[in-house]
Amino acid sequence: MGPAGVTTGSARPLRADAARNREKLLAAARDMFDEAGTDVSLEEVARRAGVGVGTLYRNFPTRIELIEQVYRHNVDELCASGDRLRAALPPSEALEAWLLEFVAYAASKRGLAGALRSALGDGASTVFADVHEKLQTSGSALLGAAQAEGTVRTDVETMDVLRAVSGVCVAAGDSKDPAASRLPLRLVLDGLRYQPAP
Amino acid sequence: MGPAGVTTGSARPLRADAARNREKLLAAARDMFDEAGTDVSLEEVARRAGVGVGTLYRNFPTRIELIEQVYRHNVDELCASGDRLRAALPPSEALEAWLLEFVAYAASKRGLAGALRSALGDGASTVFADVHEKLQTSGSALLGAAQAEGTVRTDVETMDVLRAVSGVCVAAGDSKDPAASRLPLRLVLDGLRYQPAP
DNA sequence: GAACTATACGGAGGCTCCCTCCGTTTAGCA
DNA sequence: TGCTAAACGGAGGGAGCCTCCGTATAGTTC
Structure with a gap:
């Protein structure tokens, strides 16, 4: 690919x-x-x-087709980058680096997803389903490796993590300043390393 | 006016x-x-x-100014019609007739309010506040008269009624067919006449 | 490597829409 | 009846949309 x-x-x-x-x-x-x-x-x-x-x-x-393809393209690049990171870095570092990239994706996603939803209506659902699946796959590979290695807690699942990270972005608002979400994001990432008592 | x-x-x-x-x-x-x-x-x-x-x-x-004025105009006409109905019909009939008109307003409101909100952002809040107040005033006059007369239950307030009616419209979806909301609306209107035991 | 053809390029052109500007018309007044 | 501030309206310049078709080239075949 x-x-x-x-x-x-x-x-x-x-x-x-x-x-x-x-x-x-x-x-x-x-x-x-x-x-x-x-x-x-x-x-x-x-x-x-x-x-x-x-x-x-x-x-x-049509314009909407271009928007859709840009959206899918962003996601594909993000997933491809996940593979690269996984091959190049120790698991927990790869996961963290990928989540940082995910932030950029999440920021751009807003506008695109909004335009798609309003233009395509329910027809957009397959787009979102595809994207969800791809993120799930890439995220699980990274998270799973880090969990298997024992550097990341095992009581969270991929979508929990992605939701937490994108939540941080939403909470940081429309501020284009990436610094605005730096600290809150740090908290989430460190939270992953915390090992709850069994 | x-x-x-x-x-x-x-x-x-x-x-x-x-x-x-x-x-x-x-x-x-x-x-x-x-x-x-x-x-x-x-x-x-x-x-x-x-x-x-x-x-x-x-x-x-600007286009957005036109949209805003159309929106306000619709509301003003609805309220003016409320005055006319109140003068011409017995209270409970006037209320019911007005609520039927409110349905048409609620249908058109969707598109306009959406466009306003996304174009004006928080600047649109005064528009919505104005509209809310006007509807509150007109609705209360009609509802109050019917309640005073004893033909409509007294344990509901204006905004309860308007919310119920517009809820019916939303639930009826985008179907342009006014018949789709006819029966559910009937239920709400008849519900107003019901007198709960004290 | 030359010839061939399916594939792709690109921008001119026709259309619509946006918005402004200004010469013309008219309502309201004296 | 005349005057003038207010309002009219549409021509016109600019921009974007999308199509169409003559031109160029990638990939293939010999």
């Missing part, structure tokens, strides 16, 4: 240049959504990606 | 033609918002009102 050979469903794989452009579009869109919300001009998105509008519309026929 | 001499704040009253056009714009906007949401083209609103766009923008410099 590297950045190459992106396939949407099971159709014929994209041509190399097409895959590259698609990636550039998603990156540009993600940046702009973060900065200015999901109402930005699609022509501007194409311009920033260094691509014609035609290419944008070929890949993402 | 008739339809003439509309004043926004305490400025000089509008010229007759201006007041007429303002009214036409509000009516057109209300219809279109009901039909197609608050994202409709403002040029189309002006067209339907039989007025130039310039006139629209002079009266409502």
Whole structure:
């Protein structure tokens, strides 16, 4: 599941240049959504990606489709990063590093998920189910390893942790300052290390 | 507070033609918002009102201002209708007739209030406070009269009734069919007539 | 490595919408 | 009846949406 050979469903794989452009579009869109919300001009998105509008519309026929793909893309990147961290760091450090990245994801998620929900209505439920499942899988791998190693308490489950972390973000409000959630987040992370008496 | 001499704040009253056009714009906007949401083209609103766009923008410099005024206008009309009903019908019938009109208001309110809240943020709170107070006043006059007459139970307050009625609407969902809420609404209205043992 | 074709590119163009500006019209007054 | 402040309205410039189609190129075949 590297950045190459992106396939949407099971159709014929994209041509190399097409895959590259698609990636550039998603990156540009993600940046702009973060900065200015999901109402930005699609022509501007194409311009920033260094691509014609035609290419944008070929890949993402509607604005909401672009939003959905950016959302899924963010999640995929977050999960891929989880795998990388798991391979590179000791379990409890990998978990902590991943949760820090999860914070950034949670911040951007708000706008995207809101737009999706209001535009797609109940049709958005499969998107959210997919995302939930992916996070569950990646999170469990990290949490499980740390728990097996004995450096993280065993009485919590993946979704408890993710909820706690995203709760911190919500509580930190819309403040764009990442420092605002630094300390509360620290508390949650340290809480994971605490071993309750049996 | 008739339809003439509309004043926004305490400025000089509008010229007759201006007041007429303002009214036409509000009516057109209300219809279109009901039909197609608050994202409709403002040029189309002006067209339907039989007025130039310039006139629209002079009266409502921003879309959100138009939405807010339509919202307030709906409420004002509902309250005015309450006065009329109270003068024309026996108290309990007036109350019931008014609550039926309240249903229509509650349906349209959803879209408008949502747009206001998301666009104005906390700035919208005075709008909602004003509206709340007006409904409280009109509702109390009708309910109080019916209670004084003895045809409606005395252990409920205005906001209880309004909440119950709008609850019915919400529960009826987005179904545009007014029949969907007819029976549940009937239950609430009949419930008002029931006299609990003391 | 040359030729071929399915695939993809990109931006011009037609449309709608936004909002402003200003010459024209008219309500209200004396 | 005339005067003037107030209001009208729509042309026009700018921007965004989306489509269409002539051009370019990746990948394949010989």
